[in-house]
Amino acid sequence: MYNVLICDDQPDIVNALKIYLAPEGYRLFEAYTGKEALEVVQSNDIHLILLDIMMPVMDGITATARIRDVSNAPIILLTAKSETEDKVLGLNVGADDYITKPFVPVEVLARVRSQLRRYARLGSKVVEESTESITIGGITLDDRTKSVVVEGETVSLTPTEYAILHLLMANPGKVFSTKVLYESVWREAALGSEGAVAVHIRHLREKIEINPSEPRYLKVVWGQGYKMEGGR
Secondary structure, rough: OOOOEEEEEOOHHHHHHHHHHHOOOEEEEEEEOOOHHHHHHOOOOOOOEEOOOOOOOOOOHHHHHHHHHOOOOOOOEEEOOOOHHHHHHHHHHHOOEEOOOOOOHHHHHHHHHHHHHHHHHHHHHOOOOOEEEEEEEEEEEEOOOEEEEEEOOOHHHHHHHHHHHHHHOOOOOOOOOHHHHHHHHOOOOOOOOOOOHHHHHHHHHHHOOOOOOOEEEEEEEEOOEEEOOOOO
16 A cells, blocks of 8 residues: 655645545545645655645745655645746756646546556665666666666665666667657656656756766757767
């Protein structure tokens, strides 16, 4: 059973999301401020977090950054259409995806299922049977332990960042369009959500590149997409 935290300062929204998710069999937790969300994550084994951006006491952006210090569980931001800059900021500090209000139940369920599948595959600490290890330049990705080491230092990636890096490192030199990257990692159709890929790529570069503005590994092919090179 997955533990899902729903955090929004509006009880009606929390209750609506509970109605959508309850039939899936998840164990649901509630919070109404970012501070409460952080406390729930610190005291429970939470597998996914639905987190509103605009909240009192501690907003969703700050809460996302604080949660990332203690958990790599997927975070889906709950946003209004007018909060475009906050969406990007949230992705930059560690959120994995976002859903725009008003919600469409089928979209909520699809995104929650997608993130939980990826977390189960990439985010858990359980060692799997796979012994695959990929090294490109100074980067080593060990798919047995789901760990990434850059120049001898272990780096912490979210499940989404790990999935993108694994796909690119497993196919060195191959160019992936943002559409193909999105559909391969998110496991759903890219319906105008490809912009999230660019944000995660930028975040990845900040973690694996010595100079993110002049990347050695994660290269852009203008007008085509992204690829992984050997770092020479």
